[in-house]
Amino acid sequence: MLSSAILIPAVLNGLLIGAIYALVALGLTLIYGVLHIINFAHGALLSAALFAAFFSFRLLGLDPYVAVFLLAPMFFVIGYTLQRFIIGPASHGDDRNMLLVTLGIAVVVENALLYAFRADTRTIDVPYAFQTIDVGWTFLAIPRMVGFVAAFAVALTLWLLMTFTDVGRAIRAVAKEKLGAELAGIDVGHIYAVTFGLGTACVAIAACLLIPTYYVNPHVGDAFVLVAFTIVVLGGMGSVPGALIGALLVGVVESLSGLFLGESLGQIGIFLIFIAVLLVRPSGLFGARA
Amino acid sequence: MPNQKNSLSRRQVLATTAVGVAAAASGSIAMPSVLRAQGAPVKLGVLHPVTGALSYSGQQGRLGTTMAIEEINAAGGIKGLGKIDAVLGDAQSTPDGGTAEVEKMNSANVVCVVGGYASNICLATTQAAARYELPYVVDVGVADGIVTRGLKNTFRFGPGFGVISKTALTNLAAINDQAGKPAKTVMIVHEDTLFGSGLAKLLNAQLPQQGFEILETIPHPTPTRDFNNVVLKIKAQNPDLVIPANYYNEYVLLARTMQQQQVKTKGIYSVLGGAASSYKFVKEFPEAARYIMDCNHWFDPRNEKALALKKKIEAKDQFYTYEVYMNYSCVYLIADALERAGAADRAKLTDALASSTFSGHLMPYGSTKFVNGQNEGAAPVNTQVLDNDIKVVLPATFANAKPVFPRPA
Numbered sequence: 001m002l003s004s005a006i007l008i009p010a011v012l013n014g015l016l017i018g019a020i021y022a023l024v025a026l027g028l029t030l031i032y033g034v035l036h037i038i039n040f041a042h043g044a045l046l047s048a049a050l051f052a053a054f055f056s057f058r059l060l061g062l063d064p065y066v067a068v069f070l071l072a073p074m075f076f077v078i079g080y081t082l083q084r085f086i087i088g089p090a091s092h093g094d095d096r097n098m099l100l101v102t103l104g105i106a107v108v109v110e111n112a113l114l115y116a117f118r119a120d121t122r123t124i125d126v127p128y129a130f131q132t133i134d135v136g137w138t139f140l141a142i143p144r145m146v147g148f149v150a151a152f153a154v155a156l157t158l159w160l161l162m163t164f165t166d167v168g169r170a171i172r173a174v175a176k177e178k179l180g181a182e183l184a185g186i187d188v189g190h191i192y193a194v195t196f197g198l199g200t201a202c203v204a205i206a207a208c209l210l211i212p213t214y215y216v217n218p219h220v221g222d223a224f225v226l227v228a229f230t231i232v233v234l235g236g237m238g239s240v241p242g243a244l245i246g247a248l249l250v251g252v253v254e255s256l257s258g259l260f261l262g263e264s265l266g267q268i269g270i271f272l273i274f275i276a277v278l279l280v281r282p283s284g285l286f287g288a289r290a
Numbered sequence: 291m292p293n294q295k296n297s298l299s300r301r302q303v304l305a306t307t308a309v310g311v312a313a314a315a316s317g318s319i320a321m322p323s324v325l326r327a328q329g330a331p332v333k334l335g336v337l338h339p340v341t342g343a344l345s346y347s348g349q350q351g352r353l354g355t356t357m358a359i360e361e362i363n364a365a366g367g368i369k370g371l372g373k374i375d376a377v378l379g380d381a382q383s384t385p386d387g388g389t390a391e392v393e394k395m396n397s398a399n400v401v402c403v404v405g406g407y408a409s410n411i412c413l414a415t416t417q418a419a420a421r422y423e424l425p426y427v428v429d430v431g432v433a434d435g436i437v438t439r440g441l442k443n444t445f446r447f448g449p450g451f452g453v454i455s456k457t458a459l460t461n462l463a464a465i466n467d468q469a470g471k472p473a474k475t476v477m478i479v480h481e482d483t484l485f486g487s488g489l490a491k492l493l494n495a496q497l498p499q500q501g502f503e504i505l506e507t508i509p510h511p512t513p514t515r516d517f518n519n520v521v522l523k524i525k526a527q528n529p530d531l532v533i534p535a536n537y538y539n540e541y542v543l544l545a546r547t548m549q550q551q552q553v554k555t556k557g558i559y560s561v562l563g564g565a566a567s568s569y570k571f572v573k574e575f576p577e578a579a580r581y582i583m584d585c586n587h588w589f590d591p592r593n594e595k596a597l598a599l600k601k602k603i604e605a606k607d608q609f610y611t612y613e614v615y616m617n618y619s620c621v622y623l624i625a626d627a628l629e630r631a632g633a634a635d636r637a638k639l640t641d642a643l644a645s646s647t648f649s650g651h652l653m654p655y656g657s658t659k660f661v662n663g664q665n666e667g668a669a670p671v672n673t674q675v676l677d678n679d680i681k682v683v684l685p686a687t688f689a690n691a692k693p694v695f696p697r698p699a
Contacts, residue, residue: 119345
């Protein structure tokens with residue numbers, strides 16, 4: 001039954017859903033790479049970003065692909081503010097405190113969304129949501145194709161930013177040696193906040209690319225965040241290419257294991273690969289060796 | 291990037307992540323439930339999964355319950371006993387969450403609990419309530435195990451799997467026969483908890499007896515992020531009928547993906563389809579919803595009170611879903627039993643529920659008659675999405691349209 005007529009489309013589907021995972025994981029890995037914290041608020045911020053994309057469409061009539069240019073900067077500011085004025089001061093420089101503060105933010109954001117918008121599942125209906133490209137073996141959904149291209153574009157932009165700009169150099173300096181960077185005149189608090197802002201902006205981009213074919217409710221981010229954590233560790237914590245390649249790998253493995261083992265057991269494939277990779281490369285696919 | 295003195299190792303990251311995820315899953319980081327104890331004489335536990343994966347259905351259930359309580363209280367409360375004080379609980383979409391709330395409600399001295407919504411939650415919460423001989427009225431949970439364990443405190447207002455699958459298959463055969471038997475092959479797509487798996491098991495046993503060949507049964511988790519692979523399998527095997535049994539979000543994603551991948555079956559025939567009998571789905575995705583048939587809980591379309599409530603709910607900018615009118619009916623059922631019991635006493639209320647012949651509800655069930663906790667008159671109806679509306683197509687007694695099958699090209 002599992003002929004190439006099913007296998008090839010399943011691999012393509014895996015790559016396309018993997019691209020969405022990549023967008024969520026990119027923000028997470030960036031925040032880890034510099035701040036060395038696991039951002040438990042990532043899923044809640046994704047839910048918030050999906051709501052923002054939803055209401056931009058419903059209230060302002062903004063197509064999600066246009067709204068991304070408004071929401072990405074807006075969520076950058078939100079992320080910057082959260083880190084600068086809440087997470088940073090509340091954690092008193094202890095990474096473990098940061099984990100708990102982000103956990104607290106997740107609870108507050110999710111319940112605030114629940115209070116404000118109830119648990120209703122909301123969707124938008126854009127004309128291209130059902131448009132597909134016939135590639136012979138299957139129909140590829142145009143919104144998913146856009147997401148795939150965008151994931152590479154965002155990863156490339158992040159890589160360029162980290163490699164060639166002053167901000168990127170400062171981020172790398174802070175990540176490598178915080179005290180040294182501070183002595184060199186870098187405002188570490190500012191760089192921390194910029195990094196958190198960039199990670200949160202990635203979430204907003206993911207939300208805008210996801211909303212045409214997905215739904216939003218206050219808990220929707222949870223469905224993506226566990227897989228994003230897996231990708232971050234699998235790809236190598238703090239690695240942008242690792243997050244991208246790891247996400248595509250996870251997407252394909254999930255798709256194929258769903259096909260062979262059934263959708264209910266699809267996640268098993270992800271964690272088998274995860275364990276196998278960590279046994280061979282404990283620092284992840286692209287992680288720096290300790 | 292190299293680890294700093296103050297940073298975390300991969301092991302610490304994994305451990306901390308696991309602890310965080312476990313904490314989130316166990317609900318220990320969720321907001322505390324809001325309990326309202328105002329000292330009113332009749333405390334009623336209102337238990338639904340208002341957060342987590344089932345939160346939409348849970349909130350709809352709570353809406354129906356609280357509206358009924360508000361109405362009863364506005365009319366002076368229960369005769370001889372006074373107003374109802376709702377003690378709200380959140381099952382957090384898990385059996386454990388539900389059980390914890392039952393414990394709290396027992397401590398708050400509620401006289402009865404209503405709700406539960408999902409089968410797995412109801413199984414756990416009814417058992418927890420049984421320890422305290424606390425009457426429990428199940429609103430929706432359809433697993434037959436809920437009422438076959440001999441729990442004296444448990445009463446289910448709606449129908450169970452057995453009745454639903456039997457009705458669904460009898461009606462499917464009737465619709466298919468009437469159309470000249472165009473459908474011969476079937477694929478079942480179901481969610482993998484007690485509700486979907488139990489239903490799929492029954493369908494697998496009974497569909498062949500009705501002359502249908504089951505090509506494949508595909509389980510999926512809740513939530514499922516992507517249905518493309520499921521639809522690929524459907525497309526490859528090209529069944530005449532697809533039978534989904536899942537919750538709202540997954541149902542919508544499946545139907546949308548089928549539309550996107552241009553899958554043309556002779557029909558989609560749901561059994562307790564999460565969105566198939568949902569005005570929200572029909573309003574938001576009329577193309578994907580068109581001609582979908584469903585065997586599900588549905589109000590009596592001839593009942594004036596049911597139609598009046600529909601208007602009230604829609605005036606609140608909410609959708610009139612089965613959770614709303616089933617919970618609304620359950621509260622009136624309890625209020626009637628309390629009035630007959632004459633006291634806010636658990637044992638007396640249990641007896642009054644067991645002998646209930648209540649007909650003031652909104653469902654096409656007739657008067658209630660509980661046998662071993664199951665309302666014997668409870669039965670589903672068949673609906674179909676026609677002209678951007680949901681019509682009842684079977685049984686003929688309640689029908690306001692004729693079924694359109696096979697789906698026009």
